Amino acid sequence: MEDQAEKLREIMKRKKDGTGSPRASSSKSNVKPADKARVITVTSGKGGVGKTNLSVNMALAFARLGRKVVVMDADLGLANVNVMLNMIPKYNLYHVIKKQKTIREILVETEYGISIVAGASGFSQIANMGEEDRRDFISELDSLSNADIIIIDTSAGVSSNVLDFIAAADDAVIITTPEPTAITDAYGIIKIIATEYDSVNMGLKLVVNRAKGAAQAKSVADRMINIAGQFLNLKLDYLGFIYDDVSVSHAVLRQKPFMVVDPKCKASICVQHIVERMDRNKPGETGGFGAMFKRLFKSSQNETVV
Numbered sequence: 359m360e361d362q363a364e365k366l367r368e369i370m371k372r373k374k375d376g377t378g379s380p381r382a383s384s385s386k387s388n389v390k391p392a393d394k395a396r397v398i399t400v401t402s403g404k405g406g407v408g409k410t411n412l413s414v415n416m417a418l419a420f421a422r423l424g425r426k427v428v429v430m431d432a433d434l435g436l437a438n439v440n441v442m443l444n445m446i447p448k449y450n451l452y453h454v455i456k457k458q459k460t461i462r463e464i465l466v467e468t469e470y471g472i473s474i475v476a477g478a479s480g481f482s483q484i485a486n487m488g489e490e491d492r493r494d495f496i497s498e499l500d501s502l503s504n505a506d507i508i509i510i511d512t513s514a515g516v517s518s519n520v521l522d523f524i525a526a527a528d529d530a531v532i533i534t535t536p537e538p539t540a541i542t543d544a545y546g547i548i549k550i551i552a553t554e555y556d557s558v559n560m561g562l563k564l565v566v567n568r569a570k571g572a573a574q575a576k577s578v579a580d581r582m583i584n585i586a587g588q589f590l591n592l593k594l595d596y597l598g599f600i601y602d603d604v605s606v607s608h609a610v611l612r613q614k615p616f617m618v619v620d621p622k623c624k625a626s627i628c629v630q631h632i633v634e635r636m637d638r639n640k641p642g643e644t645g646g647f648g649a650m651f652k653r654l655f656k657s658s659q660n661e662t663v664v
């Protein structure tokens with residue numbers, strides 16, 4: 359672990375100095391398979407479509423499969439993972455970004471068998487971090503690599519921060535609702551990902567939330583997949599849907615995950631299906647935590663300004 363971290367820091371330093379070739383970072387010898395954590399980002403074009411609910415409940419479903427899961431609240435500005443879990447952690451990402459704490463130091467266990475890294479609500483300055491700070495920050499994620507799964511709840515819309523996270527992930531989950539505004543905004547973010555990155559193999563995945571049923575969700579997904587394929591030459595996988603279910607808002611009001619309040623509700627069953635599907639399709643040789651860094655270095659070659 360230390361060894362890997364050291365190597366990554368070295369590669370990063372070389373990259374900053376302009377002396378390292380990106381090839382160096384993609385050498386397999388830099389990555390110890392045992393240290394792989396699968397990094398999943400959850401993003402949307404529009405706010406309020408269900409990112410935080412999906413992140414937290416997906417984490418619980420993975421935990422039930424025996425995985426060690428960390429949810430990181432990277433919605434810098436509207437952080438609310440801890441609110442959803444009724445927790446007030448003493449430290450949050452603010453302290454990490456200010457270099458007062460490490461991510462490991464602010465990691466807190468929840469009563470639900472998952473750990474969280476709390477976000478820094480209302481601190482919009484973070485959302486405008488400089489390039490170097492942002493990369494330092496993402497390299498901090500390295501210290502979480504003893505987890506099996508890291509789920510990153512990002513902010514809605516497009517910023518360099520969000521794009522960096524997406525580029526660094528093994529699975530980038532885009533969530534939308536069937537509402538035309540949400541679909542348009544989701545398409546907008548997919549388009550930017552396609553333009554900014556060599557995203558053909560990025561593992562972009564689509565979840566349709568608040569659907570009336572499988573047929574409605576499928577037609578939303580088909581439309582988006584077709585448009586992405588036709589106009590952006592981008593492969594988008596349909597991961598599944600979640601019913602519009604009153605149990606979700608009830609659970610939110612009680613500040614507990616719906617998977618806990620009502621594990622048999624329609625939304626819980628849907629999330630379970632989504633997670634089982636993801637668990638079956640693990641990122642292969644090209645995935646894992648090491649690969650996340652590779653992609654990060656690769657993405658830093660293209661200047662990401664949005």
Ligand SMILES: Nc1ncnc2c1ncn2[C@@H]1O[C@H](COP(=O)(O)OP(=O)(O)O)[C@@H](O)[C@H]1O
Nearest residue numbers: 406407408409410411568601602603606607610
């Ligand atoms: N599947 C669903 N069924 C019913 N209501 C939902 C569902 N998903 C989300 N919601 C509602 O939308 C609100 C916003 O969800 P949230 O996960 O906080 O979105 P985001 O993180 O994208 O801003 C929730 O508080 C809940 O009331």
Ligand SMILES: [Mg+2]
Nearest residue numbers: 409410433438
């Ligand atoms: Mg949220």
